[in-house]
Amino acid sequence: MVAFKVAVVQMRSTPDPVRNAQDMERLVSEAAERGATYVQTPEMTGILSRDRAHFRALLQDEANDPVVAAARDLAKRHAIVLHLGSTAIRAPGGMAANRSFVFGPDGRQLATYDKIHMFDVDLDNGESWRESATYVPGERAGLVDMPIGSDTVRLGLAVCYDMRFPELFRAQALAGADILTAPAAFTRQTGEAHWHVLLRARAIENNGFVVAAAQGGRHEDGRETFGHSIVIDPWGRILAEVKGDEPGIAVADIDTAQVASVRSKIPNLRNRRPFAEPRVETAT
Template sequence: MTNRLRLSLAQMNSTNRHAGNIEWMQDAIAQAAQEGADMLALPEASGLCNKDRADALTQVVDHADDPFIKACQEAAAKHGIWIQTGSTPVKGPDGADGARFLNHGDMINAQGEIVAGYDKIHLFDIFLDGKPATGESRRYGPGAKAVMAPTPWGDAGMAICYDLRFPQLFRDYAQAGASMLFIPSAFTIPTGRAHWEVLLRARAIENGAFVVASAQAGHHDDGRKTYGHSMVVNPWGEVLADMGPETVGITTVDLDMDEVVAARRQIPSLQNGRDYAFDAKAAKPHAAE
């Protein structure tokens, strides 16, 4: 295992067409290569950001045919850099018109090979006061498997956006040995302001792991607005990078993987957890006599 990871964190304003996002990614990885990066991390919906269902159906294809994923593989091999693709929509298992998509992310090695792929498990169905319901499950099907990607810097737990709110997923990754947690996102502005940083820092602290959270930012072609603030958080909960609300581009940071070992040695909560029984009846307050 290599102890130092030079990571380029991307913040995008993805378009509703693959071509523009491919061009942006190619420029970003070229810049990352100039900065000596070992890996480029992209946000959720990096390949296609399009909530117009009818229009998206004309573009979304099977994973094996997806133009953005293929372009990422080619760029990784060209520059000798790993890419965590964030995510992009691909057709679900049946591939039929009208079927729900999968929100899919890949880890690609420096030879352009896909070493792990992940489908977003938890779908963003929420009901903010004064806002329309998000209804992600109308457009996407859920993934069913947690996936760890092997890398030279340690295993990486893969997640996407709303997964952030389900801490057991990340606990399972950490207990299985993950030293990095990738959480590419396209957070809304209201939920981002309220919860983004505190949840990212909590996942890092709870698990003694680096959290890498590339994000979308700004006003998009399809009408959505995203929060930005792509972040890297170290295992002690310190924010190493925060790209702010509007910046589009990359920032490069150095991760010392020995910090994972140090954090887990000092606060060994992964070992200190205990099994316990939960008595639901006893947990309820007694009725007044």
């Protein structure tokens, strides 16, 4: 089993990828200085802009994206696993992919994951979001073995709205994930109601750690995000949290031995049983 420090980086990303890369560098470096060997940044680290023309003009493929390059360099410079929670990457047809990247301590790209579930909602405070108008949804669940010293730890990859789909996290846990992730740009309204309870539920029902870095505060494009970047243990306890919505970091010590311990106490992953699809019964 593996014991190490993890860190969540809370940001307030802007429409300017260069500024965002500079903020990411400062906060990731602080996390590395505090001993974190796995560091996660939030969803849309690279750009947050509701101006679609501006947004599309800045899109790059992943080989030329400045935030991806900065994340790769940071991982190598600090010899850490750096999980770029997500950034927008150019996709065919004028669309974008909401893509996560995981870089190893040597700067090598270990994995990518494209957000599967699109946030197409109308909230009762007047907010309306249609991610499917901008992003191409991913099709495959994300899973990666990341190096921690001479060991490896299996990491499940998800992004923001994905956390409302527990079957994704269950599939990752059944595939051996010790840590489940959900970097996010959660709206303030939904965050106040659901952020903590959803993430704690994903940890408890899968007996795994949950690590979720978040955007926080009022952004230059007018949106408000909830913040509260968080690390949760397999028993559902909060180990570390960035209180509030200001940029910053939180660091926690974790030990994957706790995953095995909790899964032995409450073996719900083993106790699963097949069942027939539900149907409406009618009187005869």
